[in-house]
Amino acid sequence: MFRFAVAACFLGFAAVAHAAEAPADEAAAALAQEVAGKGWIVYSARSDNATWDLFLSRPDGSSARNITNTPDYEEAAPRFAPNATRILYRRLAKGTQINHDQWGFQGELVISKPDGSTAVAVGGEGEYPWASWSEDGKQLVCLEKKGIKIVDLGTKQVVQELPRKGIYQQLFCSPDGKWFCGTGNYQNAAWTVVRMSREDGTLNAVHVFQNCTPDWCPDSEHIIYSSRPGDQKSNNGYGWTQLWMSNGDGTDAQLIYGEEGFHIYGGHLSPDSQYVMFTKCPDDGGGAESKGALMCVMRMADAPSIGGESPELHAKHANTKNGPVHELTFGWEPHWTYENVGATE
Amino acid sequence: MSMMGEMMEKAFAEGQAIGFTSPSALRACPLQRGNDMRTLRCAYSRNQRPLCHPQYDPQLTDMVLQNSPFEGGGAKRRGMFFLQRAAHGAALVLLLLAVFAGCGGAEKTDGADPKVTSLGSIEVTAKLVEILGEFPPNDLYDYAYVLKYEVMQTHRGEAPKVIYVGQYNPLKARAEAADARSGEIGGTVTAFRAGDVHRMALEVPIDDYCMVGIINKYAEQTQEPIYWAVWTNRVVQ
Numbered sequence: 064m065f066r067f068a069v070a071a072c073f074l075g076f077a078a079v080a081h082a083a084e085a086p087a088d089e090a091a092a093a094l095a096q097e098v099a100g101k102g103w104i105v106y107s108a109r110s111d112n113a114t115w116d117l118f119l120s121r122p123d124g125s126s127a128r129n130i131t132n133t134p135d136y137e138e139a140a141p142r143f144a145p146n147a148t149r150i151l152y153r154r155l156a157k158g159t160q161i162n163h164d165q166w167g168f169q170g171e172l173v174i175s176k177p178d179g180s181t182a183v184a185v186g187g188e189g190e191y192p193w194a195s196w197s198e199d200g201k202q203l204v205c206l207e208k209k210g211i212k213i214v215d216l217g218t219k220q221v222v223q224e225l226p227r228k229g230i231y232q233q234l235f236c237s238p239d240g241k242w243f244c245g246t247g248n249y250q251n252a253a254w255t256v257v258r259m260s261r262e263d264g265t266l267n268a269v270h271v272f273q274n275c276t277p278d279w280c281p282d283s284e285h286i287i288y289s290s291r292p293g294d295q296k297s298n299n300g301y302g303w304t305q306l307w308m309s310n311g312d313g314t315d316a317q318l319i320y321g322e323e324g325f326h327i328y329g330g331h332l333s334p335d336s337q338y339v340m341f342t343k344c345p346d347d348g349g350g351a352e353s354k355g356a357l358m359c360v361m362r363m364a365d366a367p368s369i370g371g372e373s374p375e376l377h378a379k380h381a382n383t384k385n386g387p388v389h390e391l392t393f394g395w396e397p398h399w400t401y402e403n404v405g406a407t408e
Numbered sequence: 409m410s411m412m413g414e415m416m417e418k419a420f421a422e423g424q425a426i427g428f429t430s431p432s433a434l435r436a437c438p439l440q441r442g443n444d445m446r447t448l449r450c451a452y453s454r455n456q457r458p459l460c461h462p463q464y465d466p467q468l469t470d471m472v473l474q475n476s477p478f479e480g481g482g483a484k485r486r487g488m489f490f491l492q493r494a495a496h497g498a499a500l501v502l503l504l505l506a507v508f509a510g511c512g513g514a515e516k517t518d519g520a521d522p523k524v525t526s527l528g529s530i531e532v533t534a535k536l537v538e539i540l541g542e543f544p545p546n547d548l549y550d551y552a553y554v555l556k557y558e559v560m561q562t563h564r565g566e567a568p569k570v571i572y573v574g575q576y577n578p579l580k581a582r583a584e585a586a587d588a589r590s591g592e593i594g595g596t597v598t599a600f601r602a603g604d605v606h607r608m609a610l611e612v613p614i615d616d617y618c619m620v621g622i623i624n625k626y627a628e629q630t631q632e633p634i635y636w637a638v639w640t641n642r643v644v645q
Contacts, residue, residue, distance in 0.1 A: 208617060
């Protein structure tokens, strides 16, 4: 009789646990189904040949295929051109460890079609550091020690130069071409996400202290970035990196997603700003030095959300929505387009 | 006293050997770097004398050998250095050679070499005045840490009496600090300690030569330009 009671209790607990999990799973599955037809993502990931390659997949992770498959190179950090007719990325010698903070200095810049074909190296090792697309895809925005250089892709001529004013990595041009965002030293505060006017070089802080990996939202007004607030007690006081978003002028900073036990990086919005993609990794740095991190997608309408139990985060952010998060696969620095670049012949 | 004991007595008396007061002091000792001192874990000074002293300390009484049959055994006898078993003599000889090589290497040098005398646009010999705060770990994030120096001699270019120098990832030995971000940097300095004298090839301002987060504890005190350390050699006077 006693055994029966114990078994009944166990089954009862199991049923309750399943009932509690099922809605979340179902909600995440619904989210996956919702985004599956919304364009394509490109990302870098470890492949079967043991090197980093580039992959194209649907935003739910389906239809993934290796578009470089180069056992002699490590490829990283792909980004679609604004019209998605090309991608650019860094190609490193086989065996080179991708450094999550130095990748823009590493390897050679390569431009190819979005399916990985017709890959052409633009410059040599270390040239065109931190290259990213201009708003029309006709120029490259590069971050060098001597300043920001805008290079015409057709002629390879520098068409504009600006002082970098302390920006030292992750420089990106806004979709409207009026601004840059980057990570830099600002008024003696390192690891500050900043915004710079392309017209006159005016700089303002977006978020100070322990921030990086900024990226523009499609509206050219908001910037999404990773931040590790310094007042955290968890993780032995080191804290966990969270995904945040601010206006370009630094106002209205708000949490987008956080989860104790994971560092959140690679924040990037879908072209219609309805969804956000990010990676979560138990190790700080985003996993570039190992196997990448778990790529995730959630609705921006569900922001701010907090994953897991995360008691400290919940205590600081009372009104979170905690919507579903769909987990894809391991990767690094995903980038999203709604162009139909993944259609096979 | 055994023959080994006599050798060590002589070495300390001649200033060729150095005593260390604690394991952390040993790890901090610059003279052990580059030499095979890993077998020597610590030597204790009864009265916690300075961690690194060039003369024999008669209070130095106990030596513990890591990974050796002596550890925790008969080697812990007070009075003087000793050898318990002749069969282990060879191992101790190797250890002594390492001690002599490591600690006897503090030969005078002005730090000049082809790199420090040619790189950068400024070359100085300067004393590291202080280190404000602690260097953060740089296993994950790179940074330049601003250090305050008093210039003792200017070899090339111009420099004021006091300069603020950004050292890239200062927890790393200069010879191992260069990477894709830093460009060419280097030198013979293996660790930074207040009071040390360095011969440095420099550039200024740091922003023109260094793309990294800069930790500047002097930001509130001075608006002087920050120099970028291209090459940093140790000077022994």
